[in-house]
Amino acid sequence: MGGYHRGERAVQERAGFARRAGQARGAIGNTVPDVAVAFLAQQPHLVAGATDERGRIWATQLTGEPGFLTVPGPHTLRIGALPAPEDPLAPLLAGAGSGSGSGSGLGSGPVPVGLIGIEPATRRRMRMNGRAVRDGDGLRVELDQVISNCPKYIQKRDHHRPAASTPLPRKAVDSTELSPAQQQTLRAADTFFIATASDRGDTDASHRGGNPGFVQVLSPRLLRWPDYAGNAMFLTLGNLELNPAAGLFVPVWETGTSLHLTGSARTVWDEEEAARTSGAQRLVEFEITAVREVASASPLRWSAPAYSRFNPPTAA
Incomplete structure (x- = not known):
């Protein structure tokens, strides 16, 4: 079990998967x-999560031509891209490790990041998972964890x-709650990404x-989801056990729009409540404190x- 915080x-024990989690540690x-x-090397995108200077966790997507992700050493990932200015993590990652911070933590040293290539x-x-610093027109991440994942869901x-010869202009809209259209986007969603961090700031x-x-x-x-x-590791729920801050990135696959949410999350362990949702072993509730929607954030379009x-199955 060494290596789990x-x-x-605590979550592995409560869920009854401590032994299986120990086996999964490999x-x-x-x-x-x-x-x-x-x-x-074949991927055109990467999802990243980090905590901004106000303590809010955001998740986002970085894109580039295949080859923009390289591994110059076994413990290092080079990302040949930075977030666009409209991205909620742009100020943080553009200044990562620059030493230009002034007490806020922004740019004052390596930035803990959680990454997922999919x-x-x-x-x-x-x-x-690791720590990022600015490296020219991109980022260099010294890796603390590299985790194999199954293909479920x-x-x-x-x-x-x-x-198109001319990219569509990006446009960012901020709010503190979901608009009716954004609510519909979430109800129709089949995928999202969640960023969390431990009480020490290590991010996933x-x-x-x-x-x-x-x-x-x-x-x-x-919001609530099952x-x-x-894999019984409970890396996300384990972080939430210590630090409720979380960020969601919801891609709109057909248009390239990015929906970013930040707030706090908690695990709902009520078995009767979970039983009302097909397949749920437990539930997670997420309270939104800020929303940023960026139109045409990604150049990629998906089938x-x-x-x-x-x-x-889900309810009709």
């Missing part, structure tokens, strides 16, 4: 295997880049997937999904 161990390393080096076409993914999609990014409707919009500021059977056979 106390929040992860999937966590701190070097990038050769097969993963090749995998990363290839929907093959349902492959890998998680990497990933919807199969293919991507392309539009042939994870994937969540299911059939449309698996994200429940309880109000303009409150926690399905997984309609082929849903994972592991997805539990």
Whole structure:
């Protein structure tokens, strides 16, 4: 069980998976295997999560031509891209490790980041957690954890880049709650990414997937989703046990729009409540404090999904 922090161990014990989590510990390393080096080199995007200067956690997406992700050493990832200015993590990551901070933490040293590379076409993914510094026109991340993940709940999609000669302008809209259109986006979502951090600031990014409707919009500021059977590590819920701050990135696959949410999350352990949602072992509730929607944030466009056979049914 070495390597799990106390929040992860507490959740593993409460869920009754402590022994299985100990066996799964072998999937966590701190070097990038050769097969993963090749995998990363083929990807046009990467999801990242980090905590901004106000203590809010955000998740976002970085994109580039395949080859923008390289592994110059077994413990290092080079990302040949930075967030666009409209991105909620742009100020933080653009100044990472620059030493230009003035007491806020912004730019004052390496930034803890959680990363996930995902290839929907093959349902492959890998998680990497470490500390990022600015490196020219991109980031260099010294990795603390490299985590193998199973393909459950990933919807199969293919991507392309539009042939338009002039990219559409990005446009950011901020609010403190979800608009009716954003609520509909979440109700129709089959995928989102969640970033969390431990009480020490170590950050993780994870994937969540299911059939449309698996994200429940309880109000303009409150979401709920089922926690399905997984790898028993409980890295996300373990972080939430110690630090409720969380950030969500919801991609709108067809248009390239990014929906970013930040707030706090908690695990709902009530068995009767969970039993009302198909496949749920427990529930997670997320209270929104800020919303940023960025139109045309990504140059990638994706095909309609082929849903994972592991997805539990959702209510009509």
